[in-house]
Amino acid sequence: MITFDKVSKTFPDGTLAVENLDFELPTGKITVFVGPSGCGKTTSLRMINRMIEPTGGRILIDGKDVMSQDAALLRRSIGYVIQHAGLFPHRTVIENVMTVPNLIGTDKKKSRATAMELLLRVGLTESMANKYPVQLSGGQEQRVGVARALAADPPVMLMDEPFSAVDPIVRAGLQTEFLRLQGELGKTIAFVTHDIDEAIKLGDKVAVFREGGHLAQYASPQELLENPANDFVADFVGRDRGFRSLSFDSSGVLVLDSVDSVRSGSEILVLDDAGRPLGWAGPGIADERSPLSVAGTFTAADSLRVVTDLAISSPVGIAVRVNDSGVADGIIRHPSLVRQLDERRRQRAGTAS
Amino acid sequence: MDYLEYLLDPEHWDLAVTGNIPSLVVDHLYYTVITLVIASLIAIPVGLYIGHTGRFSFVAINAGNAGRSLPTLGLIILLVTVIGFGLLPVIIALVILAIPPILTSTYAGLRAINPASVDAAKGMGMRPIQILFRVEIPMALPLILSGLRSATLQVVSTATVASYVGLGGLGRLLVDGLALNQYDRVIAGAVVVAALAIVLDLIASSVQRLVVSPGVSGRALTRTSNKAPSSSVGPATATAG
Numbered sequence: 248m249i250t251f252d253k254v255s256k257t258f259p260d261g262t263l264a265v266e267n268l269d270f271e272l273p274t275g276k277i278t279v280f281v282g283p284s285g286c287g288k289t290t291s292l293r294m295i296n297r298m299i300e301p302t303g304g305r306i307l308i309d310g311k312d313v314m315s316q317d318a319a320l321l322r323r324s325i326g327y328v329i330q331h332a333g334l335f336p337h338r339t340v341i342e343n344v345m346t347v348p349n350l351i352g353t354d355k356k357k358s359r360a361t362a363m364e365l366l367l368r369v370g371l372t373e374s375m376a377n378k379y380p381v382q383l384s385g386g387q388e389q390r391v392g393v394a395r396a397l398a399a400d401p402p403v404m405l406m407d408e409p410f411s412a413v414d415p416i417v418r419a420g421l422q423t424e425f426l427r428l429q430g431e432l433g434k435t436i437a438f439v440t441h442d443i444d445e446a447i448k449l450g451d452k453v454a455v456f457r458e459g460g461h462l463a464q465y466a467s468p469q470e471l472l473e474n475p476a477n478d479f480v481a482d483f484v485g486r487d488r489g490f491r492s493l494s495f496d497s498s499g500v501l502v503l504d505s506v507d508s509v510r511s512g513s514e515i516l517v518l519d520d521a522g523r524p525l526g527w528a529g530p531g532i533a534d535e536r537s538p539l540s541v542a543g544t545f546t547a548a549d550s551l552r553v554v555t556d557l558a559i560s561s562p563v564g565i566a567v568r569v570n571d572s573g574v575a576d577g578i579i580r581h582p583s584l585v586r587q588l589d590e591r592r593r594q595r596a597g598t599a600s
Numbered sequence: 601m602d603y604l605e606y607l608l609d610p611e612h613w614d615l616a617v618t619g620n621i622p623s624l625v626v627d628h629l630y631y632t633v634i635t636l637v638i639a640s641l642i643a644i645p646v647g648l649y650i651g652h653t654g655r656f657s658f659v660a661i662n663a664g665n666a667g668r669s670l671p672t673l674g675l676i677i678l679l680v681t682v683i684g685f686g687l688l689p690v691i692i693a694l695v696i697l698a699i700p701p702i703l704t705s706t707y708a709g710l711r712a713i714n715p716a717s718v719d720a721a722k723g724m725g726m727r728p729i730q731i732l733f734r735v736e737i738p739m740a741l742p743l744i745l746s747g748l749r750s751a752t753l754q755v756v757s758t759a760t761v762a763s764y765v766g767l768g769g770l771g772r773l774l775v776d777g778l779a780l781n782q783y784d785r786v787i788a789g790a791v792v793v794a795a796l797a798i799v800l801d802l803i804a805s806s807v808q809r810l811v812v813s814p815g816v817s818g819r820a821l822t823r824t825s826n827k828a829p830s831s832s833v834g835p836a837t838a839t840a841g
Binding site: 296298319320321322323324327329330331332333334335336337338339346347350378379380381382392395396405 | 714716717718719720721722723724725726727730734735738739741812813814815816818820821
């Protein structure tokens with residue numbers, strides 16, 4: 248657990264970067280610091296490993312004040328990943344990964360084996376080990392950066408906008424793999440981003456910072472979307488927060504109509520012999536032999552957001568659910584979905600008050 | 601008159617004869633090496649300090665310009681009048697000549713380092729001295745060495761002035777040749793100085809290949825493009841630039 252105990256930071260020029268910051272980062276979880284630029288989120292992150300030193304208050308890692316420890320030794324015990332990876336260009340990939348083990352004095356053979364394992368773990372191949380950073384793409388560099396931070400198996404990781412310098416597609420892939428990796432490792436992670444979508448996707452907890460280094464809200468992503476503490480948070484989270492909050496609820500709660508209800512009539516779901524949906528047909532829609540594409544189905548494991556999106560984008564306003572073998576086992580019409588979402592909202596309002 | 605007569609005369613290469621060319625080369629190298637060692641011992645630490653801290657950077661920037669405009673011969677004569685004849689005034693003048701290129705390029709090399717790498721080094725728990733020797737110097741090495749190489753060339757060619765104040769070295773051929781109107785002797789001096797400069801630069805470039813990581817010299821990139829594109833490395837390399 249990382250504790251911010253009334254932490255303040257005033258820079259020598261008088262700028263107040265962080266004021267009276269008071270919150271806790273839970274062990275084994277990802278806590279995302281998010282906010283506009285100049286809000287003190289990076290300063291707060293960098294105070295954890297003393298890259299910046301607080302001018303007031305204390306930061307404790309598992310109850311131990313970071314200022315009471317030798318700065319270099321403290322940093323070796325904390326993983327550190329930064330925006331442009333900051334790899335050492337004169338060292339090979341494997342040498343980069345072995346940086347902290349070498350500083351600690353781990354046996355070379357052992358740290359080499361660990362480093363090799365980590366490369367595979369972050370999605371690189373053994374053939375990359377002896378390449379130099381100039382030979383890597385931006386996404387590969389970030390993977391090496393993550394492997395390097397993990398090399399000495401630190402319980403705490405600090406990540407400062409690690410994925411913001413790569414293109415959106417690579418970023419989405421890195422985020423997904425990062426979550427998978429965290430599922431295996433369970434590190435205590437502090438993660439800085441200016442991208443609210445990234446914060447909501449990755450965070451177990453999200454700390455929204457506002458100008459002057461104040462904490463505007465500290466909550467789970469879902470709570471942030473559904474109950475923003477104030478206008479600043481509501482505005483920062485964005486306009487489609489209602490829609491995005493649907494990602495946190497399973498579609499399992501929905502009452503569906505049977506597939507038989509769309510086997511005849513004005514909208515017909517065309518199935519193959521096994522019962523898998525092929526497309527939509529019907530008078531004024533399409534011929535049964537060349538039906539309109541279903542363009543996606545959902546399973547009981549998908550979120551309400553997926554179902555809503557499917558219902559909106561379907562040519563007939565109907566989302567189709569399939570079971571694990573792809574056989575259609577239920578449908579939901581747009582009006583029915585809206586009614587059920589409305590009921591969900593009422594229930595929530597009821598439990599909240 | 602044969603312009604190359606002096607150069608090609610075997611007698612002038614005979615080690616038993618006083619003033620033979622090989623012994624002049626040895627003298628010349630001696631001045632050059634002493635100068636470069638002293639200049640490096642001064643300029644590299646100062647350049648590292650200025651580049652690392654960013655303080656007094658005007659010194660590094662102005663040193664380059666001042667160095668170019670300083671007349672070494674005038675300086676030697678001034679020093680000789682102050683200190684007297686001998687090796688010392690010559691070495692001082694040559695060191696003053698050699699410091700600016702080394703200092704300026706060491707400073708520039710350190711300033712050109714990607715700050716993210718230094719931030720990462722610090723954030724992973726390297727101590728300042730480890731950052732300097734394990735990260736900053738290896739990354740700045742191509743520029744530091746190129747400064748050393750240009751200093752070497754300048755010192756080799758300028759060390760001829762040592763002869764004006766009675767010392768040896770290849771300058772003897774120039775000074776004596778001019779005094780005696782023996783132009784083939786002057787040409788011999790010029791040719792050997794030029795050859796020596798080229799040989800030293802070739803040696804320096806081989807040393808540079810040995811000590812500079814392929815990751816910062818750019819060789820890592822050319823190396824892969826020569827290889828058959830194995831796995832996904834080809835396109836990755838193309839986007840890395």
